[in-house]
Amino acid sequence: MPPRLSRRRGADEEATPTQRRRRDDTPEEDEDVDMEDDEQESGSGSVEQLSKGLVRYAISCEHSRKPIKRQDINEKVLGSHTRLFKDVFSRANAELKDVFGMELVELPKAERVTVRQKRAANASESQGKSSNLWVLQTTLPDQYRLPDIIGPSRPLPDDELNKEDSYVGLYTMTIALITIAGGKIPEGKLDRALRRMNADQSTPMGSKDKTLALMAKDGYIVAVKEDEAVDYIIGPRGKVEVGHNGFANLVRMLYGEEQDQEELEKRIERTLNIADAFNNSGVPVESAPAASQTAGRKRGRPRRDEDSD
C-alpha cells in the first residue's frame, strides 16, 4: 500500500517535511489534490473513466475464469482513486447490465469445513460476510437464454475434442457427484466415480489430478484437507455458476424421459436439501442466486440454458 496523502486541505496547509517526503514518490500527487474537485466529472480519474476500466477488467477476468477481486480492482483499475470504489463499482455494474446484459455477482465466502477453520471463524466473527470476489453473470431474460444464442460451442472435426466443452462437462459432473454425496465427497469415492466414467487417467484437460487441480483453481470445487484425508466440496464459483439448476438439469438429462418425472423431481429436491444442510452447517452462506448462468465465455451447456426459474 503506498502511503496516501491526507486529502484534507486543513492537513495540507501545515505541510511538514514528513509530508513533503511522502509526496516525492508520485510527482502528480500535487495536481491530484488540486483536481480533487473536478475529478468527479471527467478526465482519467473520473468515475466514468474508471468504471469503463472496470467493465473491461471484468470481461477479461471472466474470459480466464479469474474471479474479480476487490484488491485487483484497486490495483489495476482504480490506482490512486481507491476511495471511489463504491461509486465506480455500482456504475460499472449498471453499465454491464445496460450494454452487455451481465452483472457482477459476489461469490459466497469460502466455507469453513474443518474443525480448525470453524473454530477460527467463530473466534473472529467480526470479519464480515462478504468475500470481495465477484463473477459475471448474465441478466438476459429467459426467453433469450437459448442454446442457439449463447451456447453450445460449435462442433469441431471428428478427431478433435473441444477442451472447453469437456471441461464444462467434467466439472458439472464432479459438482453433481459432490451434491449427491451430501455436499462433501471423500477423495477415494470421487476417484472411483471418475474411474467408472473412464476419466481417471486422462481427460481432455490432462491427467485426472490436473483436471481436479484446475477445477479447484477456478473455484468449482475445493479440496479440504483434514488430518490425512482429503474431501472435496463445491467451490464458490461452482455454487454460483452451476448451482441448483445446473445440478437438477444434469440429473434430468441423464435420467431421460422415461423416468417417473414427479418422483425424479422429488429426489432432486431431496438431494439438494441434504447438500444444502451440509453447506449451511458452517458459517451461513447466502444462497447462490438461482439463475446460474455465467456469460461471456464458451459455455457448452444446453441443458442449463432452459433454466426454469
Add this chain to the structure above:
Amino acid sequence: MSREDSPLVREVSPDEGYTYMHRAFLHAFLTHSVMTVDEVKPILATVMTAKNPDRPWTAGDVTAPHITSTLQTINAKLSSYDFEIRSTKDQHTKLTLYALVNKTSDALTQLATKFSPAEIAYIRRVLDAMFETNNTHTREVMALKHTEASNLARPRRNRQSQINADEDATQTTDAGISIPEADLVLTSLVHSSFLQKSRAQYFSLAPRALMELRGYLKETYNDPPFSDDPVIRIRDCEGCREIVTHGIRCNNRECGVRWHDACASSYYRGRGGGNRKCPSCDKECTGDAYVGERADKVARGSTGGRRSAVEVEEEEGSE
C-alpha cells in the same frame, strides 16, 4: 427462401434503441469469437423471434443491411469500452466473417489471452518469425511450418520488434517454454481461431487475429511512413484495403501493390493478356507472384548467410 414476401424496405428495429435483443446478440459474440455470415443469420433470427414470438424470423429473413444496422447499434454502445464487432472477408474462402475485437491491448486485457508471460513471449516470437524471418523482400510467406514454430519454443537471441522491447519492461531473461508446451499454445490458438493451419501444414494468422491485430502488426513490423526508406512488411490489398497475408503481389518486386486472389480476379476480369497492367507501375500482372505460403516455393537466399542475405535484399528494396 421466399424473398418476395418480405417488404422492400424492412422495419429495421421495431422499437428503436438498445434492447435485450442486442444484448443477446452480443452474448453470442462473446461466446463464439468469430462467426461467418451463415452462422450469424440463424442467431439473429432466433434473437428476433425470442424478442417477438408472434413474428417468427427464419435465417432467410435476415438480410445484410439488417445485420449491419444491428451491429451498428451494438458498436455504438461498445465503442467507449474499446470493443468493436468488425467484419472482414476470409482471404481463402471469401466468406464474410464477424468478430468481437478488442481495440487496445492494455495490461488489463492481456489477461484475456489466457496465457502465461512465457507463452505470450513465445507467441510474439511466432509473430516475429511470420512477419520478419519469413517475410522478406523476395519471399512474402507470412506463415510458419510446424517445425519452424517448434524451434521458436526457446528464444534464440534478443527479440527485434522495437515495440515489444519497450513494452516488455519485464525483460526477465526468458527461458522460453518446452516444445510440447509450445504445441499446446499453438493448438489452443488454432482452437480459438487465432491461428489457422493450412492443408500444407503452415500456421498463419486467422481472420480474427488479422482483425484484432491489424493496428499492432503495422505498428510493429512497418516503419513509420515518414521515416527515410521505410521498410513496409505488411501491405493492404489494392482492391479491398484489408491486410494481405495470402494473395498475390505485383510482378515488379519494387512495387507495393498487393492483391487478394479474389480482388485481383475481379479487377483484372475481362482483360486479356498484355492488358493486365498494375495500377501503380504498369507492369503486367501474371498472377503467379504469391504472398503467403505459396511463396515458400521461392528459393530461400543462399544458405550460407541467410541473415545477411535478407538484409541485403531489404537494402535493395528501399532504393
